[in-house]
Amino acid sequence: MITLSKLEQVQEWTATHQADLAYISDPRTIQYLTGFYSDPIERVLALVVFADQDPFMFAPALEVEAIKETGFKFPVYGYLDHEDPWQLIATQVKTRVANPKQIVLEKNQLTVDRLEQLKRVLPTTSFDKDITPYINQLRVIKTPDEIEKLNIAGKWADFAFEKGFAAVKAGRSEQQVVAELQYALMKEGIMQMSFDTLVQAGAHAAEPHGATNATKFKQNELILFDLGTIWDGYISDASRTVALGTPTAKQREIYDVCLEAQLTAQSAAKPGMTAAELDQVARSIIDKAGYGEYFIHRLGHGMGMSEHEFPSIMAGNEMVLQPGMCFSIEPGIYIPGVAGVRIEDCVHITDSGCEPFTHTSKELTYVG
Amino acid sequence: MITLSKLEQVQEWTATHQADLAYISDPRTIQYLTGFYSDPIERVLALVVFADQDPFMFAPALEVEAIKETGFKFPVYGYLDHEDPWQLIATQVKTRVANPKQIVLEKNQLTVDRLEQLKRVLPTTSFDKDITPYINQLRVIKTPDEIEKLNIAGKWADFAFEKGFAAVKAGRSEQQVVAELQYALMKEGIMQMSFDTLVQAGAHAAEPHGATNATKFKQNELILFDLGTIWDGYISDASRTVALGTPTAKQREIYDVCLEAQLTAQSAAKPGMTAAELDQVARSIIDKAGYGEYFIHRLGHGMGMSEHEFPSIMAGNEMVLQPGMCFSIEPGIYIPGVAGVRIEDCVHITDSGCEPFTHTSKELTYVG
Numbered sequence: 001m002i003t004l005s006k007l008e009q010v011q012e013w014t015a016t017h018q019a020d021l022a023y024i025s026d027p028r029t030i031q032y033l034t035g036f037y038s039d040p041i042e043r044v045l046a047l048v049v050f051a052d053q054d055p056f057m058f059a060p061a062l063e064v065e066a067i068k069e070t071g072f073k074f075p076v077y078g079y080l081d082h083e084d085p086w087q088l089i090a091t092q093v094k095t096r097v098a099n100p101k102q103i104v105l106e107k108n109q110l111t112v113d114r115l116e117q118l119k120r121v122l123p124t125t126s127f128d129k130d131i132t133p134y135i136n137q138l139r140v141i142k143t144p145d146e147i148e149k150l151n152i153a154g155k156w157a158d159f160a161f162e163k164g165f166a167a168v169k170a171g172r173s174e175q176q177v178v179a180e181l182q183y184a185l186m187k188e189g190i191m192q193m194s195f196d197t198l199v200q201a202g203a204h205a206a207e208p209h210g211a212t213n214a215t216k217f218k219q220n221e222l223i224l225f226d227l228g229t230i231w232d233g234y235i236s237d238a239s240r241t242v243a244l245g246t247p248t249a250k251q252r253e254i255y256d257v258c259l260e261a262q263l264t265a266q267s268a269a270k271p272g273m274t275a276a277e278l279d280q281v282a283r284s285i286i287d288k289a290g291y292g293e294y295f296i297h298r299l300g301h302g303m304g305m306s307e308h309e310f311p312s313i314m315a316g317n318e319m320v321l322q323p324g325m326c327f328s329i330e331p332g333i334y335i336p337g338v339a340g341v342r343i344e345d346c347v348h349i350t351d352s353g354c355e356p357f358t359h360t361s362k363e364l365t366y367v368g
Numbered sequence: 369m370i371t372l373s374k375l376e377q378v379q380e381w382t383a384t385h386q387a388d389l390a391y392i393s394d395p396r397t398i399q400y401l402t403g404f405y406s407d408p409i410e411r412v413l414a415l416v417v418f419a420d421q422d423p424f425m426f427a428p429a430l431e432v433e434a435i436k437e438t439g440f441k442f443p444v445y446g447y448l449d450h451e452d453p454w455q456l457i458a459t460q461v462k463t464r465v466a467n468p469k470q471i472v473l474e475k476n477q478l479t480v481d482r483l484e485q486l487k488r489v490l491p492t493t494s495f496d497k498d499i500t501p502y503i504n505q506l507r508v509i510k511t512p513d514e515i516e517k518l519n520i521a522g523k524w525a526d527f528a529f530e531k532g533f534a535a536v537k538a539g540r541s542e543q544q545v546v547a548e549l550q551y552a553l554m555k556e557g558i559m560q561m562s563f564d565t566l567v568q569a570g571a572h573a574a575e576p577h578g579a580t581n582a583t584k585f586k587q588n589e590l591i592l593f594d595l596g597t598i599w600d601g602y603i604s605d606a607s608r609t610v611a612l613g614t615p616t617a618k619q620r621e622i623y624d625v626c627l628e629a630q631l632t633a634q635s636a637a638k639p640g641m642t643a644a645e646l647d648q649v650a651r652s653i654i655d656k657a658g659y660g661e662y663f664i665h666r667l668g669h670g671m672g673m674s675e676h677e678f679p680s681i682m683a684g685n686e687m688v689l690q691p692g693m694c695f696s697i698e699p700g701i702y703i704p705g706v707a708g709v710r711i712e713d714c715v716h717i718t719d720s721g722c723e724p725f726t727h728t729s730k731e732l733t734y735v736g
């Protein structure tokens with residue numbers, strides 16, 4: 001059996017969908033297919049995959065060398081800031097396909113004005129088809145090589161928890177603890193977090209999308225950590241809630257409910273069940289305990305090269321879990337004025353269940 | 369004279385352009401108009417500005433409280449992950465305008481699939497007009513309040529240079545220096561850089577879009593720093609190239625050429641000249657010295673809430689500089705195998721010239 005590379009699979013899909021070429025513009029997709037990552041923001045970066053000939057890349061001039069260094073073996077064309085990138089792309093396309101009838105797009109990434117630019121330079125081409133669902137389907141099943149990178153990113157998240165927990169002391173601030181754990185990571189050469197590290201103390205943690213600030217830790221409260229690192233383009237993402245001193249009975253209760261929901265869902269996750277069913281496993285435990293109204297987000301999100309991938313673990317998503325799918329399991333209970341608790345591992349589905357990327361204890365940990 | 373708020377100016381523009389409402393979706397524009405910032409990635413965040421009635425915001429449920437806390441005095445509607453955000457938006461729109469004829473979009477931010485969703489729920493509405501040029505025009509002139517924030521962000525960049533230069537020693541790595549300067553910032557509560565800090569040593573710096581890595585400093589080489597911080601939503605961005613030991617004559621020469629280009633351009637920048645003219649001031653100096661082929665990017669980019677704003681300081685841009693415009697002046701000379709030199713301040717145009725946000729000396733500084 002010949003195994004097609006990811007790039008060849010995109011080429012094959014393009015051919016079987018009667019398109020002349022696929023215009024790939026999402027920096028993460030380009031990274032996934034070629035190993036090269038850069039987000040050029042307002043500049044133009046594209047991987048152009050033809051149905052029946054070699055692809056090319058198009059990039060800002062100052063990225064061309066870096067692309068070649070990643071081992072991309074096909075042509076790379078650069079453009080300077082004062083040039084019209086769209087005309088240059090059209091010229092390269094027409095050199096290969098004189099009159100392209102159908103170009104498929106990543107409609108979830110391409111902006112409306114860029115589509116208008118493509119239509120301007122290729123006025124007789126149809127741009128109706130979307131390759132996004134196929135790219136998502138390709139990306140949702142991680143290869144063993146990808147799982148290995150996610151495991152390493154997970155180990156660095158465990159390292160960060162250890163350093164962060166050790167830095168907590170009454171009177172210190174959330175920001176000081178983030179400073180200590182990120183400094184410890186940077187000294188080890190881990191320079192990038194996958195998102196802004198969250199350390200939130202006491203009632204501040206009841207704001208699930210709030211930010212770390214100068215709030216100082218007080219004795220006898222819960223502290224929420226949510227963090228992740230990047231390893232070779234792959235991320236980790238995990239949450240733990242720890243206790244400084246002795247939590248109140250109420251805080252302890254919501255911790256225990258949240259933990260039961262997390263552990264039960266993580267034990268239940270396996271191939272063949274749907275994302276919605278898994279969400280319900282955790283949600284029903286929190287509902288039964290009377291805290292359903294405080295669990296105001298989905299159970300989890302897909303992850304891999306970012307924390308915004310498929311599958312989304314939520315009500316209504318009938319996607320069937322399969323080996324190689326990676327996602328978070330992160331129930332949370334946020335009671336304004338009382339506490340916020342979230343406990344999260346990201347996992348990958350195996351043949352019979354799931355395995356987490358992070359291994360920091362989920363039993364209530366006392367710090368300070 | 370009544371001064372309109374930024375939000376009122378958008379409302380007025382919408383009214384004068386015969387549109388029923390503007391669908392504002394760029395998180396940075398929403399921040400600019402309301403003070404609230406969040407990038408919800410795959411979730412939906414929108415500010416809906418009507419021509420003749422009050423606006424509303426639409427956001428993921430878990431962002432609603434944070435929006436209200438910023439003082440937004442109009443309705444905020446949240447949605448849960450399993451709900452259809454587009455139907456909910458359409459319902460709120462139709463409550464106010466039963467049959468909207470024209471909705472203006474931010475075409476440089478809205479993706480093709482999201483436009484298709486809007487067309488699905490509002491099938492009789494036209495979405496042809498783009499408000500992006502107006503938003504850019506509004507954002508390109510910074511207010512005194514914005515300049516003040518940019519000055520503070522600039523002071524923290526100066527602080528970071530000081531800590532970074534002090535951390536350089538032969539045998540240490542680029543990453544270790546980044547760790548030290550970012551740790552120093554975080555201890556002061558400055559948690560976010562405006563982009564990944566760049567410290568590049570020797571020949572590594574000749575790759576202008578390369579990344580900081582484990583390269584160790586050697587005696588007698590140049591080291592390039594490019595960094596910036598975020599202060600209250602506004603960024604800084606500055607570059608300095610410093611010497612560890614004694615640079616070679618060649619390295620010293622390209623430093624001096626780059627410095628002359630930078631200082632001359634910064635002295636020349638003033639209202640009434642075009643962006644292209646300013647680019648040419650710096651470029652002609654580097655060209656005359658024989659290094660034109662190694663200056664492979666525009667002279668500068670606009671900045672404010674990000675380092676990707678207008679005006680772009682480059683050939684072909686006939687935009688006339690006006691008081692309140694903010695941009696970088698950053699000539700660079702990158703000679704493969706020899707060195708990379710870049711010297712950059714961001715400035716704002718004043719009535720008679722320009723003022724920089726950063727003040728770290730640009731004379732060649734010796735470190736280590």
